[in-house]
Amino acid sequence: MTGFKDGASTDDPFSGNDEQNEPTTSAAESGLDEPLPSSNEETSAVSTNTGLPWIYERSSITDGREKTVQLHLQDDTVDKQREVKTDVETLINESVKKADLREAALLVGFQHSEEVAAKLREWGYDH
Numbered sequence: 001m002t003g004f005k006d007g008a009s010t011d012d013p014f015s016g017n018d019e020q021n022e023p024t025t026s027a028a029e030s031g032l033d034e035p036l037p038s039s040n041e042e043t044s045a046v047s048t049n050t051g052l053p054w055i056y057e058r059s060s061i062t063d064g065r066e067k068t069v070q071l072h073l074q075d076d077t078v079d080k081q082r083e084v085k086t087d088v089e090t091l092i093n094e095s096v097k098k099a100d101l102r103e104a105a106l107l108v109g110f111q112h113s114e115e116v117a118a119k120l121r122e123w124g125y126d127h
Helices: 075-092 098-110 113-122
Strands: none
Touching: 075 098, 098 113
């Protein structure tokens, strides 16, 4: 018995094992996406309870994510997600869950509203 909740990862965050299990059906395939965080600070980079980084503090991918959003993606976007996931995993030398990658990309995108507006103009907005 590991002491984790049912469905929680049994990976020891300090064991050096970088593999993270992820469901075989992606959110894009199921038509649902992992939720975005609520407006509270529960999803900060470091937990206030134990001082561990959020990925080790949580017991599941949805901990700290109170809102569920449905996200339909273009094929090119899914391809780009795969490419960026590989790039990011190489940069940080660790496996990344798609939900975390997507949320991080959204938050970074939200910090670059001019670039988001430019992409929307490419799609036909502001004409």
